[in-house]
Amino acid sequence: MPFGYYYIDIYYIILVVPALIISLICQVRVKSTFRKYSQTPVRRAMDGASAAERVLRYNNVYGVRVERVAGELTDHFDPRTNVIRLSDGVYSAPTVAAVGVAAHEAGHAAQYSSGYFPIKVRAAIIPITQIGSSLAIPLVILGLIFSFPALATAGILCFSLSVVFQLVTLPVEFNASRRAMETLRSSGMLDEEELRGARKMLTAAALTYVAALAVSLAQLLRLIAITSNRNRRS
Numbered sequence: 001m002p003f004g005y006y007y008i009d010i011y012y013i014i015l016v017v018p019a020l021i022i023s024l025i026c027q028v029r030v031k032s033t034f035r036k037y038s039q040t041p042v043r044r045a046m047d048g049a050s051a052a053e054r055v056l057r058y059n060n061v062y063g064v065r066v067e068r069v070a071g072e073l074t075d076h077f078d079p080r081t082n083v084i085r086l087s088d089g090v091y092s093a094p095t096v097a098a099v100g101v102a103a104h105e106a107g108h109a110a111q112y113s114s115g116y117f118p119i120k121v122r123a124a125i126i127p128i129t130q131i132g133s134s135l136a137i138p139l140v141i142l143g144l145i146f147s148f149p150a151l152a153t154a155g156i157l158c159f160s161l162s163v164v165f166q167l168v169t170l171p172v173e174f175n176a177s178r179r180a181m182e183t184l185r186s187s188g189m190l191d192e193e194e195l196r197g198a199r200k201m202l203t204a205a206a207l208t209y210v211a212a213l214a215v216s217l218a219q220l221l222r223l224i225a226i227t228s229n230r231n232r233r234s
Contacts, residue, residue, distance in 0.1 A: 011222040019218040023211035026204070033204040034073065037097035037197045038089060042190065048090035048098035055106035055183045061113040064106075068092075075101050077108035079123065084109060096190070100198030103184055104205070107176035118171045129165040132158035140223055144230055152227045156220070163220050166213040173209045177202040 046054070052066045069075070069085035077084050084105045090098040111119045136159035143152025181199060184190045190198060 011225050015218040015222045015225070016215070019211070019215040023208070023215050026208045026211040030201075030204040030208055031073070033201050034089075034097050034101075037100070037201050038093065038095050040096040040194075040197055042094055042096055042099055042194055044189065045094065046099060046189065047092045047094045048086050048102035049092065051099040051189065052084050052086065052102040052106040054187065054189060055103045055180065056109060058183050058187050059106070059110040059113070059179070061106070061110050064109045066091075066102075073101075075105050077105045077112075079108075079112050082109075096194050096197040097201050099184070099190065099194075100180065100201040101205075103180035103189075103198070104176050104202055107179035107183075108172075110179050111172065111176060116172075116175065118168055118175070122165065122168045122172055125161065125165055125168070129161045132161035136162070136223075140227065144227070147230075149227070149231050152230075156223050156227060159220055159223060163213070163216045166209070166216045169209055170213065173206055177206055 049066050049068075056062070056064055064077075064082045064084060066084045066086065068091040069087055071087050072089060074087045075085065075090055084102075086098075086102055086105065090101045108119070136155045139155030139158060140152045141155075143149060143155060180202065181195065184198060185195055
């Protein structure tokens with residue numbers, strides 16, 4: 001097997017595979033937690049859509065619509081259109097899982113309304129992150145093929161933008177969950193037992209972002225290791 005490919009395989013196995021396994025475990029956990037608390041009804045007559053609207057009003061956020069979107073766990077807030085989109089299993093479901101997820105998305109709307117700095121940073125770097133992600137691997141490969149270290153380094157720098165994006169995403173997601181839990185508690189929307197379920201749901205979801213950061217870091221270290229090793233042997 002060619003030398004370069006040998007080391008790509010080794011670094012992938014050592015660095016990336018463990019991170020991917022952790023990410024997979026987190027994905028399985030969030031889905032199982034969602035399914036569990038999707039079977040737990042809330043005592044108040046409240047589905048995901050009405051919960052999102054209540055969280056918005058409680059935080060004095062107006063002009064945000066709540067709509068249904070197809071899919072499972074496809075819930076998100078779109079700041080471009082000021083719309084919270086809730087998946088089929090959340091929008092009209094009167095469950096602890098649905099209320100927790102909907103409140104989290106309303107928390108993102110509250111972040112934009114209050115001018116939360118990390119979410120502004122994340123929104124600002126999305127375009128350059130997308131460009132950097134598309135250029136990163138081709139630049140690294142071309143740099144290695146043509147023994148042009150500067151080109152490979154440029155690819156690594158482009159890929160590092162993805163890591164920065166994942167890093168900035170962590171405080172955004174954790175803060176949205178904190179806002180959601182504080183509102184659900186202080187407004188009396190959920191009782192203590194329901195709050196514990198919602199917290200478990202949101203914690204499981206938050207860990208998927210930690211795992212995504214781990215995967216990005218592992219990929220970045222892999223690219224650095226491959227490039228450094230090739231440069232030493234050039």
